[in-house]
Amino acid sequence: xxxxxxxxxxxxxxSMEDIPRLDGVDDGVSVDRLAHxxxxxxxxxxxxxxxxxxxxxxxxxxxxxIRLIEEKMSKIAxxxxxxxxxxxxxxxxxxxxxxxxxxxxxxxxxxxxxxHFEQPEVWFIDRNPKLFEIILEFFRTGEIYIxxxxxxxxxxxxxxxxxxxxxxxxxxxxxxxxxxxxxxxIYSPLMKGIVVQLxxxxxxxxxxxxxxxxxxxxxxxxxxxxxxxxxxGREFYVSSDNIVLTNRKNLGVI
Numbered sequence: 017x018x019x020x021x022x023x024x025x026x027x028x029x030x031s032m033e034d035i036p037r038l039d040g041v042d043d044g045v046s047v048d049r050l051a052h053x054x055x056x057x058x059x060x061x062x063x064x065x066x067x068x069x070x071x072x073x074x075x076x077x078x079x080x081x082i083r084l085i086e087e088k089m090s091k092i093a094x095x096x097x098x099x100x101x102x103x104x105x106x107x108x109x110x111x112x113x114x115x116x117x118x119x120x121x122x123x124x125x126x127x128x129x130x131x132h133f134e135q136p137e138v139w140f141i142d143r144n145p146k147l148f149e150i151i152l153e154f155f156r157t158g159e160i161y162i163x164x165x166x167x168x169x170x171x172x173x174x175x176x177x178x179x180x181x182x183x184x185x186x187x188x189x190x191x192x193x194x195x196x197x198x199x200x201x202i203y204s205p206l207m208k209g210i211v212v213q214l215x216x217x218x219x220x221x222x223x224x225x226x227x228x229x230x231x232x233x234x235x236x237x238x239x240x241x242x243x244x245x246x247x248x249g250r251e252f253y254v255s256s257d258n259i260v261l262t263n264r265k266n267l268g269v270i
Contacts, residue, residue, distance in 0.1 A: 107145035123180040212259040
C-alpha cells in the first residue's frame, strides 16, 4: 500500500479547495475519502518514523562501538612507547610501565619515581620467575589465584610479595583468608595480629593449659617458628602446623 503515492497521483494537480468536489462527488463522500487518506497518511508517517528511530539507534550503537575501539587503539599506541622488558631469574617478561605502577608504594612504583633510576633496555631482577608470573598477573588484572599452590609455594610467594613491597596484594590475601582457612592454607607473613588457636595437642614447651586456647600472632616472619601470645601475656614459639586460623577478630593480649 502506497498511500502517499495514491494521494499525490489522485490529488496532486488540485488545490485543497477542489478536493471535496472531485469527480462530481458530493461533499460528504469527498470528506470521507479525505479522512480515509489522512488516516492512511498518518499510518505511513508513523511507520517511517519508527524506521528512522531504529536506524538512528543502530547508527548510535555503531558509533559507540567505533569510539570504544578507537579508545583501545589509542591506549595500545600509548603503551607501545612505554614498554618495559624484565628478565626475572633468567626468564624474560614484557609489560608496560603503567601496569607496573598500577599500585602505589611498591618496588616498581618507587623505582620508577626515583630521580636516579635509568631504565635499562632489559631490567634484570634476580628473583623467582615462576612466582613473578603470579605477581605480574595481579598487576595486570587485580586478581590472584593460588588455591592450587602447595603450602611451600605459598610461603615462597609471600616472600616475593614482601620483596616487591605489594601491600595491596597482602591486603587482598588477608581479605581472601578472612581468618577462616584450613590450617594447610596459612600465609605466614600476613598472620601478624591474627587470632589463632592451638590444636588439640600442645607443642613441646607449651603447657597443656594452653591447649585449644586462643592466641594472637605477634611475629610471623618465619612460618616454622612464629611467636604467639596468649591472653595472659605469655609468648611461645610455634610452627604453622601447630595452629589453626579462627574467625575471631580481637584478643585481649597485653
